[in-house]
Amino acid sequence: MTNLTERQKTLLLLLIKDYIETAQPVGSKRLAEHYHLNFSTATIRNEMSALTELGYLRQPHTSAGRVPTEEGYRYFVSEMMNKAELPESVQHTISHQFHQSRPEVEQWMTLAASILATQSQGVSVVTAPHTEQAKFKHLELISTQGRQVLMVLVMMGGDVRQQILTLTEPVTQERLSQTATRLNTLLAGKTPQAISSLTTRPDPLDQDILILILQDLQNRIKRANEIYTDGLTNVLREPEFSESGEARKTLKIFEERSTLQDLLQKTTTNSNIGGLQVLIGGEGEWEELRQCSMVIARYGVAGMATGMVGVLGPMRMSYARTIPTVRYVAGVLSDLVNDTIAEENR
Amino acid sequence: MTNLTERQKTLLLLLIKDYIETAQPVGSKRLAEHYHLNFSTATIRNEMSALTELGYLRQPHTSAGRVPTEEGYRYFVSEMMNKAELPESVQHTISHQFHQSRPEVEQWMTLAASILATQSQGVSVVTAPHTEQAKFKHLELISTQGRQVLMVLVMMGGDVRQQILTLTEPVTQERLSQTATRLNTLLAGKTPQAISSLTTRPDPLDQDILILILQDLQNRIKRANEIYTDGLTNVLREPEFSESGEARKTLKIFEERSTLQDLLQKTTTNSNIGGLQVLIGGEGEWEELRQCSMVIARYGVAGMATGMVGVLGPMRMSYARTIPTVRYVAGVLSDLVNDTIAEENR
DNA sequence: TTTAGCACTCCCGAGTTGGGAGTGCTATGT
């Protein structure tokens, strides 16, 4: 694939860089003058012609400058993927912000989303660390008043959820505690699947609570798919979205969420922790994203708890900025997840 | 103020109605033909001229139709305010959706936001019911593993929050329970203010936990200000936001939130439960909303727990649709809050 | 007081046009 001469490569990368900055088709003259190249515009024209032939460039009109194709962006991204580094000062700022924040998953998510959005000037997308095989850890039932009972369900991985139940008849705290103790020994360390095969219990209260636990585990899965987002308006800044029709199509993705979930699902299943993926132009699969690119990374601890961070922007987004930022934030989040798990297993 | 003749009033209302539908300046001819008026275009022109003089209408250019001014919209709204009714079928659908939903505040909020957005085709804004003077109800401390402790804090009004603490040294469940019992009797029924004057405790664990409770109460206030939103892209559908610059300014409000909070705060303090307020063109106070209108209502139980629902749209939003919808949703939410409080005091 | 008639204003969309940026090709130089 790398059947490009050194000069072609230089020109291609420069042209894309220029186009990303200016959003204007780039001509031979501009390229020559702006980057002090030691060959003439005619030579550049010849090379550009070749690059067009090879599918890396495209002409919007017969007599306009060149614009990168999706293939061109792919080449550009693969070239810079391993070079791009985040300035140390920015790294410090980011990691500082995280260590300042309160040690709650929700805080981390919104913080990550906010940082990614401002750094990349795109729309950020973050999902909470999700334990695919969350194991039961602890259940607590607390009578609060009348028929109302507070159920607290703790899963390994630090995931906690509470819920207020209203029982059909009042139950003493003692009986609640007994039920909790029985269920705790019964369910300890079990996965949701294992739990769902235990639906019949002798004690009717045990039975009721067990069903509620299962329901809650269902919701937990839904909740794990909750997507944090920031910087939506950044997309409106880009000239390619100036007709509001295009912008609407893109922003709609973030309101409906289903496409987004689909996308994150498909993308992450075949990606490793720390591995970065760049989707360009929806990769033919997501019509809504034909104008966009997305930089996505998986973070967390494989098999224990993983989530996603990503940035969506126009196809001519600043990859040089976005790629290292996403990578770095994913790294920080991985560390945080690691720490949490380590703390738990002390 | 109602110094308008019956005919002027009719014409004004018709014109605004027409403009809301078409987004085009309305001329005398269109008005006459479209609504089978039994007076001529010349008469209409005279009346329109008078209405312009009175400040209800405006001409975009010397020879264009008329467009309502903010004053015009205000008149329109005050005229229809008490007339507008939501069709019963829609009422049923909405109330059905709420009673289908799980009895959790978060569910209600997202549901309300979604319903308002789809019904009104605007951007919905909903805040959770917030108990200004939440009283302490119950504290629970549960040792989970190692130095990690789960703190569950229940306030009157059904507000529950849990948090995982990591103590500096391991503590037995027994000691935790003792602390919880002591603090429960100490704090029962107290307001945050009362609690914050109790900062010194003899037992160091009691002391630590008390501080954490106060921190959590702080966060609870912040959280109560959390704003649920839906239908952001609806705004992009409107022609007045077709240049993305305008749209960006408006959507930005929903990302930054501070303006929105300011607005909700100022608006709700002087409004009663069930009372509807319509802000037109930012009322001179919110520059960002100069193009927009907002329909806002307060819901809940005064003095116990109240929140806000509202819809933001272009100034030519469909008030006839939005006003009764906001009113109805506020009513349903009030009922739900009422039920919750009643359940609690059984 | 309403209405018909009329001159006037001014927006807006459809053509028209010229300049400019960029291209590909060819011929010439290295």
Add this chain to the structure above:
DNA sequence: ACATAGCACTCCCAACTCGGGAGTGCTAAA
């Protein structure tokens, strides 16, 4: 064989023009 200068050609785009049309205000008559 490759790079470059020169040149004719293409085609976009912004500016300009222009006529129709919608709407107005005024006046005079009913």
